[in-house]
Amino acid sequence: MTAPALTAGPARRTSTVFVASAFVAGAVAMLMGGMLAIWLDFRANAPTRVAEDGGRLIKDWLKKDVAIPEVLSNTMMFTFVVACLMAQWAVYAARRGDKSHATLALAITLFTGLALLNAQIALWVQMGIALRTDAYETMFCAITGTMFAIIASAMAYSFVAMFRVLAGRVNDVDVLAGHALYWYAVSGTFAAMWFVVYVQK
Amino acid sequence: MVMTTTHAETLSAAGRPAPASLGALARWITAADHVRIGLSLTLGAALWFVVASAVGVVLGLERLDSSAALVDAGALTQLFSLHRFALVFGVAAPLMLGLSLWTLPAQLHASNISLPRLAAFGWWAWLAGSATVLVSYLFNGGPGGGAQQYVELYLLGLGIVFVGLIALAVVVATTVLTRRNGQRLASIPLGAFSALVGAIGIALTLPVAIGAIVYVWVDFVNARVAFGGAGFINTWLGWTTREPQTLIYVVPTLGILADAAARTARITSARQPLRGVLLVGVGIAATVIMSSVTQQAHVFALGDTPFATLQSFVPFALFNLLPLLAPLVVIMLSLLALKAGKPSVSGALVASLFGVGMVFTGLVGSAAMHMDALGLVGTVFGEAALVYVVYGSVLAALGGVALHIGSLTGRPLPDVPVILLALTGFLATVLASLPHYVAGFMDQPANSATGYSDAGVVGVANAAVALGHALMLLVVVAFVGLVAQSRRGTPSADRYQTQVST
Numbered sequence A: 001m002t003a004p005a006l007t008a009g010p011a012r013r014t015s016t017v018f019v020a021s022a023f024v025a026g027a028v029a030m031l032m033g034g035m036l037a038i039w040l041d042f043r044a045n046a047p048t049r050v051a052e053d054g055g056r057l058i059k060d061w062l063k064k065d066v067a068i069p070e071v072l073s074n075t076m077m078f079t080f081v082v083a084c085l086m087a088q089w090a091v092y093a094a095r096r097g098d099k100s101h102a103t104l105a106l107a108i109t110l111f112t113g114l115a116l117l118n119a120q121i122a123l124w125v126q127m128g129i130a131l132r133t134d135a136y137e138t139m140f141c142a143i144t145g146t147m148f149a150i151i152a153s154a155m156a157y158s159f160v161a162m163f164r165v166l167a168g169r170v171n172d173v174d175v176l177a178g179h180a181l182y183w184y185a186v187s188g189t190f191a192a193m194w195f196v197v198y199v200q201k
Numbered sequence B: 001m002v003m004t005t006t007h008a009e010t011l012s013a014a015g016r017p018a019p020a021s022l023g024a025l026a027r028w029i030t031a032a033d034h035v036r037i038g039l040s041l042t043l044g045a046a047l048w049f050v051v052a053s054a055v056g057v058v059l060g061l062e063r064l065d066s067s068a069a070l071v072d073a074g075a076l077t078q079l080f081s082l083h084r085f086a087l088v089f090g091v092a093a094p095l096m097l098g099l100s101l102w103t104l105p106a107q108l109h110a111s112n113i114s115l116p117r118l119a120a121f122g123w124w125a126w127l128a129g130s131a132t133v134l135v136s137y138l139f140n141g142g143p144g145g146g147a148q149q150y151v152e153l154y155l156l157g158l159g160i161v162f163v164g165l166i167a168l169a170v171v172v173a174t175t176v177l178t179r180r181n182g183q184r185l186a187s188i189p190l191g192a193f194s195a196l197v198g199a200i201g202i203a204l205t206l207p208v209a210i211g212a213i214v215y216v217w218v219d220f221v222n223a224r225v226a227f228g229g230a231g232f233i234n235t236w237l238g239w240t241t242r243e244p245q246t247l248i249y250v251v252p253t254l255g256i257l258a259d260a261a262a263r264t265a266r267i268t269s270a271r272q273p274l275r276g277v278l279l280v281g282v283g284i285a286a287t288v289i290m291s292s293v294t295q296q297a298h299v300f301a302l303g304d305t306p307f308a309t310l311q312s313f314v315p316f317a318l319f320n321l322l323p324l325l326a327p328l329v330v331i332m333l334s335l336l337a338l339k340a341g342k343p344s345v346s347g348a349l350v351a352s353l354f355g356v357g358m359v360f361t362g363l364v365g366s367a368a369m370h371m372d373a374l375g376l377v378g379t380v381f382g383e384a385a386l387v388y389v390v391y392g393s394v395l396a397a398l399g400g401v402a403l404h405i406g407s408l409t410g411r412p413l414p415d416v417p418v419i420l421l422a423l424t425g426f427l428a429t430v431l432a433s434l435p436h437y438v439a440g441f442m443d444q445p446a447n448s449a450t451g452y453s454d455a456g457v458v459g460v461a462n463a464a465v466a467l468g469h470a471l472m473l474l475v476v477v478a479f480v481g482l483v484a485q486s487r488r489g490t491p492s493a494d495r496y497q498t499q500v501s502t
Helices: A016-044 A070-095 A099-127 A135-166 A173-199 B020-029 B034-062 B073-108 B116-138 B148-178 B190-221 B230-241 B245-249 B252-264 B275-294 B306-340 B347-369 B381-409 B415-441 B457-486 B495-501
Strands: A048-050 A057-059
Touching: A016 A135, A016 A173, A016 B148, A016 B190, A070 A099, A070 A135, A070 A173, A099 A135, A099 A173, A135 A173, A135 B190, B034 B073, B034 B116, B034 B381, B034 B457, B073 B116, B073 B148, B073 B190, B073 B230, B073 B245, B073 B252, B073 B381, B116 B148, B148 B190, B148 B230, B190 B230, B190 B245, B190 B252, B190 B275, B230 B245, B245 B275, B245 B347, B245 B381, B252 B275, B252 B306, B252 B347, B252 B381, B275 B306, B306 B347, B347 B381, B347 B415, B381 B415, B381 B457, B415 B457
Parallel strands: none
Antiparallel strands: A048 A057
C-alpha cells in the first residue's frame, strides 16, 4: 500500500516588490527630509537687517514681490489624496481579480500624477521666479524640482503596474500594494514639503 | 531522423559560430545573477583600490618635503578629495555590497538574490558614476576644481554612484528580508544580518546626500549665492566620507568576523554565545544613520557650566561613542565563541579579526578627533582614521572571501597564505595610518602638503604612510593572485562545512 500523494500547498506569498518599494519609499522620504532640513537651516540663519523705515528687523529670505499661488499648492495637496485613494482601490480590485477596475484605478492614479505635474509647472510659471538672484529662489527651484522628479517616478511605477495588469497579471497584488505604498510615501513627502515650503514659506 | 539543435546565441549573422570570448563577454555584460554581479563589484572595488593606494603613495611622497612640490599645487586639493572618494565609494561601499550579494544566497540557502535586474542596474550605475567621477577629477573637476563643466560632471557622477549604491542596498536588504526560507530574522547568519543593517543604513543615508547634491548643483550652475561654489562642495557632502558615517558602509565586516569565529570554533551560528547581544551589537551600528540627519561633526568641548558641557557631550557621545560599541561587542563575543568551541587558527578568522580591529581603531581615532581639548580637528588625524576604517574593511573582506569561497566554488583557500597576507595587511594598515595619528598630535594639517615641519618624526611618519599604502596594494594583488590560483585546483568539500557537521 502506498501513501496517498499530498496535494501541493498554497503558493508561498512573496512580497519582494512590496519590501523593495518600502525601502525606496524610505529613501525618498530621507531625500526630501534632508532637503527640508537644509531649507530650514537656511531659513533660520537667513541674514537679518533693519527695514528701510528703521522700525523693525526683517529677514532676507522670501522677497516681498514673490507670491506663492496657494490655490495651486493646496490643490496639489488634495490631488495627492485622490491619487492615494485610487492606488488603494487598485489593490482592492486586484485582490478580487477585478481586472477592469484595477486598470481604471491605475489609469486615474496615472492621470492624477499628470495633473500634479501640470499644477507644479503652472505654479512655477505663475511665480515667475528666476534662478539667478538669491538663495531662496535657488533652493525653491531645487526642492520643487526634486518633488517633480519624485512624482514622475511614481507615475512611472503606475504605468508599469497598469501595463502588468493589462497584460493579465491582475493577481500580482504584491506589485500593486508596493505601488500604493510608494504613492503614500510620496504623498507624505509632499505634505511635509507643502507645509514647510508653501505654508510656512 | 537526426535532429540538430543549434543555439542562436552562438551563431553570428553569417551563420558562423561567434567567438566564445565574445559570448562570454555578452553574458557577463547582461548578467543578472548574484555571482557575476557580486564578483564584478568586488573586482571593480579592487581596481579602485589600486587608484586609492597609488594616490595614497603619491600624497605620502608629496608630504615628505613640505617646501618642494611633486604635484601641482592646484591639483593637490582634488588629489586629497579623490583619495577620500576612492577609499569610501570606490572601495569600501562597493566591496561590502559586492561581497554581500555574492554570499547572501548561500548564507540564506536561497537560489538567487531578490530583484537581480535592479542589482545589475546598481552595478552598472556605480561603474558609470565612478568612472565619470574619475574623468572629472582628471580634467580639473571635483571639489575645488577650476573647470566648471567638469565640476558639474563630478556632481552628476557622484549622484549616479549614490543611486547605484542605493539600488544595490535595496537588493541586499530585500533579499535578506524575503529569501530567508522560513528562518527567523534572529536565526540567520550574522553575515546576512549585518549585510541587512548596512544596506538599510546606505538606503536611508545616501538619499540625504543626493538631496544635498541637487541643491549644490542647482546653485553651482546658476547664481552661486547659497552653497559657495566648487570649493565648498565638501562642506555639504563631506560627512559622507567621514566617520561615523563610514561605519555604515563597513557594517558587514562585523558579520564576517562573527561568522568566521563561529566556524573556526566549530559551532553552528545558532549556538553562538550571547547571540542576542551579538545581534544588538551589530544593530547599534545603525545609530550612525542619525549622522546623515544632522550632516555635521559633533565636537565635544568643555563649557562654562556643567550644563553646557553636558549639552556638548550628549551629541558627541551619541554620534561618536555609541557606534564604538558595535565593533567592540562583536570582537568580544567572537573571542567568547572561540572559547566556547574547539577552535583552530583559520585565515578567515585572522583576517576578519584584524580587519574589525582596524575599523574599531579608526572609530576610536575619530572619536578622539572630535574632542576639542585634544586639538586634532583639521589635522591628518582624521585622514588616518578613514584609512584605518577602509583598510580594515578590506582586510575583513579578505577574511570574508576566505570564509565563503570554499562553500561557493568548492575550492577553499589554504590557511597559511591567507594568514600571512592578513598579518602583512595588518602591518600595512598600521603603517598607512598610525604615523598620521602621531603627526596629528604634532599639528600636521589635513588636506595639505605645506604648513608643517617635515623634519624628525613628521617626516618619518609621512614616509611610513607612503610605504604602508604601497604594501597594502601588494597584499591585495597577492590575495587576488591566491584566489585566481585556487580556481585551478580540483574542487573539494568546504573544510569548514565538514568540520561543523562532524
